[in-house]
């Protein structure tokens with residue numbers, strides 16, 4: 349582990365790879381490459397590198413795991429990142445920085461866990477071949493919510509299958525055949541996608557593909573009985589490559605690392621499963637903040653409603669006011685106070701969990717948002733805000749109204765801000781919204797939703813529709829919210845009032 353210090357002498361910057369490693373790191377790297385591949389990782393993205401692979405680094409450092417990782421990208425566009433990883437022999441630095449319980453943490457940890465790089469679109473046979481390895485034990489993935497989805501694919505086993513669950517189904521089928529359905533050949537499958545009950549969902553899709561492809565019933569039974577699809581919840585803010593500071597970090601590290609991965613010190617992984625599974629992947633034994641739990645729901649609810657809810661809320665309000673990063677919004681006297689009010693007075697009180705524990709978590713979340721070293725872009729968080737708002741904030745809005753008989757003021761303002769943010773027009777295939785000061789900003793969301801909102805706003809601006817009608821239409825759009833929000837007394841009027849105030853500004 350290196351500690352980032354201030355000014356060191358400028359060094360030459362060879363590319364980070366095994367040839368540029370110092371002796372102590374080289375021996376660590378060589379030891380790792382001698383381990384058999386025990387983990388197949390589907391996903392070359394930032395999150396896994398700053399979370400799971402970092403954890404594997406901790407296991408390796410403590411001598412608790414004698415297995416390496418084969419990494420593969422879930423879609424063709426990931427090939428460039430995979431090649432970059434390969435050029436660096438799978439080595440990179442996790443830059444872990446922030447303030448935790450008042451203590452400043454600033455570390456650059458060299459991560460060395462990958463021993464194999466497989467592009468399934470070019471090396472399909474190698475990919476499938478790995479399924480026959482007796483040492484392989486775990487599959488981990490993060491392919492975003494869009495990746496963990498059913499996508500029909502016709503039976504064509506000789507060609508790379510596009511979707512992740514499709515690939516996984518064929519991979520498991522090859523394994524089932526290679527080990528003649530032996531019960532011990534089952535794998536532990538750990539999806540990290542932020543999808544509720546991600547393990548159950550993945551298993552469901554795998555079985556659907558098995559059905560589509562007429563795979564034998566005993567295979568389906570083997571999938572269900574001898575493979576573990578674990579539901580889990582991940583929590584760590586990983587912002588990826590720290591563009592603004594890359595040069596100075598490389599200078600301090602003395603190498604050129606194109607895969608620097610920035611993350612906060614906080615992390616939590618709650619996995620629904622028997623604590624005995626820690627024997628298979630000794631995360632708890634390594635002292636990591638990992639919990640094998642019987643019921644994941646409280647963790648999921650707490651994190652999605654508080655952390656992700658606050659993110660979605662502050663992204664909508666912050667972007668409209670011309671801010672770029674999470675920290676800027678939370679630090680702002682007026683907007684920051686509103687974010688705190690939303691979390692402490694609107695979100696926390698309606699969660700059916702221990703209030704003291706929730707408040708502790710909420711305080712921690714605010715501290716994490718204030719991390720001075722992390723540049724967390726509001727535009728990244730705001731991507732697909734409509735569906736995020738539906739899952740992360742609407743349930744709170746409804747519970748609050750039911751419990752207190754009035755609307756939560758900040759959440760209502762956030763919903764109005766979101767509607768205002770989506771006053772978009774199309775330009776070269778992109779949707780451009782307007783901040784309150786009239787400046788443009790790109791809005792990224794489902795194109796059909798964006799088109800509908802664009803049309804409504806255009807009709808208002810051309811005087812063909814009243815603003816109140818737009819509000820009525822948007823709140824009543826079941827495709828957006830899965831329900832009619834106009835049924836919530838007073839919501840339409842409150843949103844109207846906010847929109848008019850914004851326009852007056």
Ligand SMILES: NC(=O)c1ccc[n+]([C@@H]2O[C@H](COP(=O)([O-])OP(=O)(O)OC[C@H]3O[C@@H](n4cnc5c(N)ncnc54)[C@H](O)[C@@H]3O)[C@@H](O)[C@H]2O)c1
Nearest residue numbers: 391392393394395422426491492493494495542584585586
């Ligand atoms: N970055 C974080 O702080 C953080 C924290 C917790 C959870 N997450 C989850 O991670 C996801 C983003 O990952 P990231 O930060 O590593 O971003 P990233 O862009 O670095 O990686 C995204 C990964 O998902 C794959 N992917 C994207 N769309 C896909 C699709 N349609 N089908 C298959 N694969 C697809 C990409 O190829 C890549 O491997 C989010 O959806 C979020 O749910 C991120």
Ligand SMILES: O=P(O)(O)OC[C@@H](O)[C@@H](O)[C@H](O)[C@H](O)CO
Nearest residue numbers: 542582583584585656659728729
């Ligand atoms: O990753 P998304 O786009 O689903 O949501 C944006 C953020 O809320 C999210 O990435 C959090 O930072 C993360 O969930 C923290 O664990």
